Amino acid sequence: xxxxxxxxxxxxxxxxxxxxxxxxxxxxxxxxxxxxxxxxxxxxxxxxxxxxxxxxxxxxxxxxxxxxxxxxxxxxxxxxxxxxxxxxxxxxxxxxxxxxxxxxxxxxxxxx
Amino acid sequence: xxxxxxxxxxxxxxxxxxxxxxxxxxxxxxxxxxxxxxxxxxxxxxxxxxxxxxxxxxxxxxxxxxxxxxxxxxxxxxxxxxxxxxxxxxxxxxxxxxxxxxxxxxxxxxxxxx
Numbered sequence: 001x002x003x004x005x006x007x008x009x010x011x012x013x014x015x016x017x018x019x020x021x022x023x024x025x026x027x028x029x030x031x032x033x034x035x036x037x038x039x040x041x042x043x044x045x046x047x048x049x050x051x052x053x054x055x056x057x058x059x060x061x062x063x064x065x066x067x068x069x070x071x072x073x074x075x076x077x078x079x080x081x082x083x084x085x086x087x088x089x090x091x092x093x094x095x096x097x098x099x100x101x102x103x104x105x106x107x108x109x110x111x112x
Numbered sequence: 113x114x115x116x117x118x119x120x121x122x123x124x125x126x127x128x129x130x131x132x133x134x135x136x137x138x139x140x141x142x143x144x145x146x147x148x149x150x151x152x153x154x155x156x157x158x159x160x161x162x163x164x165x166x167x168x169x170x171x172x173x174x175x176x177x178x179x180x181x182x183x184x185x186x187x188x189x190x191x192x193x194x195x196x197x198x199x200x201x202x203x204x205x206x207x208x209x210x211x212x213x214x215x216x217x218x219x220x221x222x223x224x225x226x
Contacts, residue, residue, distance in 0.1 A: 003154075030213075031213045031214075033213070033214065033215070035217075040222075041219055041220070042116075042118075042203050042217035042218050042219045042220045043155070043203070043217045044217070045214070045215070045216055045217075048211075048214050088154065088155070090215075092213040099157055099160060099168055099170070100145075100157070100213065100215065102154050102155050102157075103154065104153070104154045105154055
């Protein structure tokens, strides 16, 4: 099935650094969602985006719905050890019967 | 407001047995989704249900797997005659009527088939 291109696949950073990751699609999306998954847990919704150009923050996290409607970005500022986990993007292409399309995840490691 | 609840959290079955996974959506949510995740991999869509209706089951294997979301009670994902390849984490998500695409996930059920 269709998947989103999520990059980078993994990141290893120092505590305090900023992080940026993105997702791209070959088709236009109406919704972008960003999730974080900790080991042994279910994905937790971080930010939901519904309009092209929308910029939304959740604490140190900021996500943007790209103006072309084919991409989205997630930034984490001043990373801390508990930011460790896998970050997934997911999007909704209105033509696919409301089934979210998922990226393969960005694995983030933070060195204290 | 309680989140999505799944039980059991861990389930061990021998080959050939049946596995029943339960999911109670968030209060006020009428849409339920089931996903499967293998270690080090992303989420794979299985099925999308509303109360008493299967909306999209394009991700469900044709045999041995079934799902339901009855008028009363939790959604059930049923796997008959389990095989070792069914070992995975199974996640349920629910969404509200006015934002069907915004899915909230449960903690998952980890199925191990011996």
